Amino acid sequence: MTDHIADFARFITASPSSYHAAAEVARRLDEAGFERLDEAAAWNSTPGGRYIVRDGAVIAWLQPEASTPTTPFRVLGAHTDSPGFKLKPSPTTGRLGWLQAGVEIYGGPLLNSWLDRELELAGRLALRDGTEVLVRTGPFLRIPQLAIHLDRSVNDELKLDRQRHVQPVWGVGDAREADLLGELAAMAGVDRDDVAGYDLLTADTQEPRRFGRDDAFFAAGRMDNLSSVYAGLVALLKAHSAGANAEHISVLAAFDHEELGSQSRSGASGPILDDVLTRIGESLGSTRSQQKQAYAASWCLSADAGHAVHPNYAERHDVANQPFAGDGVLLKINANQRYATDAAGAALVARLAASSGADYQTFVSNNTVPCGSTIGPLTATRLGMRTVDVGVPLLSMHSAREMVHVDDAVALAELAGAFFAGA
The missing domain is CATH 2.30.250.10 (Aminopeptidase i, Domain 2)
Structure with missing residues (x-):
C-alpha cells in the first residue's frame, strides 16, 4: 500500500501534461525492456513488449509466444489529459x-x-x-x-x-x-x-500527499485520469514480469484529448487504437475476417475516474447507489450508454474482483444530474469490442486538486492486474 501510493505520487509529479505523462509511461516501459516502435516503419511479429507514442497518447502491448491471427485482445483504456x-x-x-x-x-x-x-x-x-x-x-x-x-x-x-x-x-x-x-x-x-x-x-505545483485519519486519503492534481493510466501501467508491467498470457494480447491504451471529446488523431474517437491493433494482427498474418474474429473475443476495460458520494451534497447522487470512499472500484452504469457497461461487463468485473480480491461497487447517476461519458462507448462503437466502464471514486473531480481513498487506488490496480492475467 505505502509503496504503491508513493510511486503513484511520483508518477503524477512527473506528468504535469499529457505529453509528460506519455513520456513517463514510455520511460517506465523502456526500463522494463519494452521496445518502442516507429509508426512509419514496418513491424514484425516477434513476441514481447512493445509500445508507440503518438503526441500525448501511448499504446503498449504484450504479445505472447503463442499468438495467432485470431488471438483476442484485452485492452485497458484510459486517458492522459486533464482539465x-x-x-x-x-x-x-x-x-x-x-x-x-x-x-x-x-x-x-x-x-x-x-x-x-x-x-x-x-x-x-x-x-x-x-x-x-x-x-x-x-x-x-x-x-x-x-x-x-x-x-x-x-x-x-x-x-x-x-x-x-x-x-x-x-x-x-x-x-x-x-x-x-x-x-x-x-x-x-x-x-x-x-x-x-x-x-x-x-x-x-503542490506536491501529492496522503492525509486524514490513518493517512487514508490521497490528494493530487490530475487523478482524472492519471489514476487509471497508472493502474493500467502497473498491471501491464506486472504481466510482463510474470510472462505474457498465451490466450490474449494485453494492451494499455492511454489516449489524449478525452476532456475535449476525444476527437483527435491521438484520442479514442480517432484511429490510433484500431491502427495499432490492425498492425499487430497484420504482423501475425491475420486477414480482415480473422481480425474481426479476434475483436469478437476481446474485451476493453474502460478505466476513468468517477464520483464518490459527497457528504455535503448527498441529494446530487442516486438514493440507492451511493459509492463510498474506501469501498472499492466503481462499476459505472448508465441506461443511455454514456458508460458502456452491460450485464456481460458486470459479470466480467465480478470475476475480476473475485480473482484479485479487489472490492467494487456500482455507480449510476441521479436522474436529474446529467451523466458524463468516457472512452468506453467510443471504443465499443469503433471496434465492436465488448466494453465495461470502471474507475476510482473521487471527490472534487476536475478540481486543481482531487482526492481519493488509498484503498480504491490500489484496488483499481489489482482489478487491472486480474484483467491482464485473463481472469
Missing part, C-alpha cells in the same frame, strides 16, 4: 504593470479551484526542424482572486468571467517588452526563434 488552461497564441499579455499569460480554458475545470495556486506551464515546444522538446516551468503562474474588501458579495456568489478573470500573472513590467515564449524556450534550452509551435497547459 486546466492552455496557452493561447500571442501569449504575452498584461496591464497596469502586471505581466500575464493569455490562456484558453481546456475541458471543464472547476474554475474556482484554480485560484490562488502556484501553477506551472507544461507541455511541448515544436521546433522548425520538426523536432519536439518537453518543457515545464515549475511554480511560475498564479490566478489571483479579488480581495473580499473589494467585493463584499464574493462569499454569496462567486462568478468568474472566463475571459477576464482567469488570466494568470507571471511577472511585473511592460507587456510590450516581455516575451513569455522566450522565457519558456530558455527553460527548454532552445533558441526562441526556433520555436514554431507549442502545446502548453497549466498544472498545479
